[in-house]
Amino acid sequence: MARxxxxxxxxxxxxxxxxxxxxxxxxxxxxFRDLGGHPGSDGRRVRSGKVYRSSHLGAVPAASPIRQLHLxxxxxxxxxxxxxxxxxxxPASRAGVRWEHIPMGDEWFSSKGYVRISxxxxxxxxxxxxxxxxxxxRFFKLLAERDVYPLLFHCSAGRDRTGVGAAMLLxxxxxxRERIVADFLKSNVVFTKALLAAExxxxxxxxIDESGGIEPFMRDVIGSKADELAIIRQDLLEA
Numbered sequence: 196m197a198r199x200x201x202x203x204x205x206x207x208x209x210x211x212x213x214x215x216x217x218x219x220x221x222x223x224x225x226x227f228r229d230l231g232g233h234p235g236s237d238g239r240r241v242r243s244g245k246v247y248r249s250s251h252l253g254a255v256p257a258a259s260p261i262r263q264l265h266l267x268x269x270x271x272x273x274x275x276x277x278x279x280x281x282x283x284x285x286p287a288s289r290a291g292v293r294w295e296h297i298p299m300g301d302e303w304f305s306s307k308g309y310v311r312i313s314x315x316x317x318x319x320x321x322x323x324x325x326x327x328x329x330x331x332x333r334f335f336k337l338l339a340e341r342d343v344y345p346l347l348f349h350c351s352a353g354r355d356r357t358g359v360g361a362a363m364l365l366x367x368x369x370x371x372r373e374r375i376v377a378d379f380l381k382s383n384v385v386f387t388k389a390l391l392a393a394e395x396x397x398x399x400x401x402x403i404d405e406s407g408g409i410e411p412f413m414r415d416v417i418g419s420k421a422d423e424l425a426i427i428r429q430d431l432l433e434a
Contacts, residue, residue, distance in 0.1 A: 216280040219251065219351055223281070224259045226250040226353035226385045230361060230378070235369030239432040245344045246431065248361055250353035250385070253282030261286065261347070268293045270334065270348035272356045274300040281351060293343070297334055299327045299356050321398035323359050325416075332418040334360060339423035341430065354382035354391060362396055363417075366409040367424060368431055372400060 227250070231243030247264065251273060255261050269286050271278065275298050278284075287294035324331065337343060350356040358379050365375045376393045383390045406412035413419040 214277075214280075219281060220253065222250045222352060222385065223253050224249060224251075224255045224261050224285075226357075226382050227259070227261060228378075228381065230365065233365060233368070233370040233374050233378075235432055236371070237369055237432075239369075239434075241365070241368050241370065242431050242433055245346070246338075246364070247345070247347040248353060248357050249347060249349040250357075251277070251281045251351045252284035252286055252349060255285045264345060264347065266292050266345050266347055268295065268337070268343040268346040270337065270346065271296045272299045272330075272334075272348060272350040272360065274298050274303070276301070277351050284349070286347065295337060297330050299323075299330045299350070316392070317394055318398055320355065320359050320395050321402065323356055324363070324399055324402075327356075328417055331360070331363070335364075335413065335417065335419045335427065336423055338364070338431075339419075339426040341426070344430065352382070352386060354379075354386060358382065358391070359396075359399060362399060363409075363413070364427075364431075366403065367413060367427060372396075 226248075228248060229243055230246045230248060231241045233241045235241065247261075249261065252261070252269075252271075264286075266286055266289070269284055269292055271284055271287075271294070273281070273296075277300075278296070278298075284294070286292055334348070338346070348357060348360060361378060362375050365378065366372075376396055379396055380391055380393060402416070403409055403412045406416055410421075410424060413424055414421060
């Protein structure tokens, strides 16, 4: 079930896509929302005010609700090149905020653009899960620490890496796939010219099902420990 990463030589031969960093700067601190409030399969709801998602945070407008958050932890999923061009996230400079940079995609991004992950849009988000399994293991290990909340995680657009991260986390918390897809598609309100489709999460759900469910998937594919997963559920689901 595991998929091999592309070698550097193969990546170099793939098509590079130009990144419009000037355009991305306009989306700073947008695509923001709380992942709380969703009902889980056991009747408990995901706690509000614990985990947030967003686009990049190189600048946070004065009117942004992010200004009002009393964050303990900020998790950046952007590559180092993206952070260099878009700026370090503003909340990272706040007193008392722990900044964790998990640079997903360093091998795909350069100052000239990024390597196209897949020619099939339906498989892009699966690739974001499978190529970055070590990074996701680090992310979920962080979520299992007891003193990291409130926590905000983000990538550049806050819809692809952040989107699959949210999908895995909400799945772990027992949220229905209908609600997970609805949260995924909320990014279309911000990015109106590059719309996501519900079907783009289907391969992710399929590999979860083929693994025997979300917990075996998290253990056997991502590499998380059972006690870490239990702590995440305990901390993020209402009593």
